[in-house]
Amino acid sequence: MNLLLAEVAQATQRLADAGVPSPRFDAEELAAHIHGVKRGELHTVGDGDFDARYWEAIARREAREPLQHITGSAFFRYLELKVGPGVFVPRPETESVVGWAIDALRDMDVAEPVVVDLCTGSGAIALAIAQEVPRSRVYAVELDDGAHGWARRNIEASPDAGRITLLRGDATRAFEDDPSAAGRFDLVISNPPYIPLTEWEYVAPEARDHDPQLALFSGEDGLDTLRGIERVAARLLRPGGVVVVEHADTQGGQVPWLFREDQGWVDAADHRDLNNRPRFATARRAAP
Structure with a gap:
């Protein structure tokens, strides 16, 4: 040896x-x-x-410093992303969320689908969709200044940068000052913060001590941001458009219920990841 x-x-x-x-x-x-x-x-x-x-x-x-912070890069689907202090490190389980979204976009009878990635972090989801759905137009929204900087660097280095628009703002208020955005999107996707504040001590040190707190925690039950994203998706999606949101594996019985029929949603469902754990919810905007 x-x-x-x-x-x-x-x-x-x-x-x-x-x-x-x-x-x-x-x-x-x-x-x-x-x-x-x-x-x-x-x-x-x-x-x-x-x-x-x-x-x-x-x-x-x-x-317990994240491996990706030490190497300076993270792999996500077919991408190698630059990451470091100040940005959420993309996780393998999110790849199945993006895979479902990409399949949904390919099944749509839309020549140039319009997508928004809320809470984009490093830009992983936006970049993966732009790369794998070549005629898509992707908007990426991020509130945190540090994460926004990492997303900008990753997007600027991508050959698909011309089809991605990075915006600084609150995911739960995205495009609220742009009336023309209403009903213009084919897909809304997000890996939002979803950890309950009460579970801080149970979070792995790599995340708790190094990922931005804004990317991890969201109210007492972890669903505050998801509730806001449901409202944004309801405003932005065209009839037949789809929302895809990641959640904790303990929230599979809760998140689909945020997308209620009386609020204009149909086909709300939960999906499992490659480890057979509840991982993300989807719903479709009803026809008028």
Whole structure:
């Protein structure tokens, strides 16, 4: 075993002892990042090329700093995004939310669908839709100044930047001063804050101590922002347009009920992620 692989084994144990959920993956990913190789190429790093900065990176991860903050990037569907302090790190479970939305857009008989991503954070959802639905026009709304800066950097670096409009504002009041926006959108999508304030102590340190609080918590039951998004979606969507919202796996029985028939919604339903956990709700705007 070469030196780097031996160090990775030690690092894996340190991360496991610190409670890191995926210690071997993280140890290998950090080794690859520091040494400028792929994870499958760690064995090619010679003993004389071992970089002691690896242990600085391991110490940061041991303290539960997000892996993506240390490497400076996060992978989401077919994208590699720049992330760091001040922005919510996109999660793998959100990929299934976006996948459903992309399928819905492709099924629509609309040549150039118009989409809004509320609470865009790093821009992950907006960028994924723009990339995978090539004729779409996507608006991305973000309130937090730090997150808005990360979204701007990611969007500006994208070949699809010309079809994405980044806006600074409150997702629960999006386009309220633009009467022409009413009924103009085909899809509203959001991964909003949805953690109840009462559950602060149960949140993983990577999120609780490093993600923006604005991206995590939303009232006593976690549904305040989702209620606001329901009102915005009702205003922005055309008849037949669709809303897609992520939620906590404990909220599957609550969120579809926000989209009531007496408020003009039909086909409200909940969906499970790849781990078979309730993950997102969808609803369709009724015809007049």
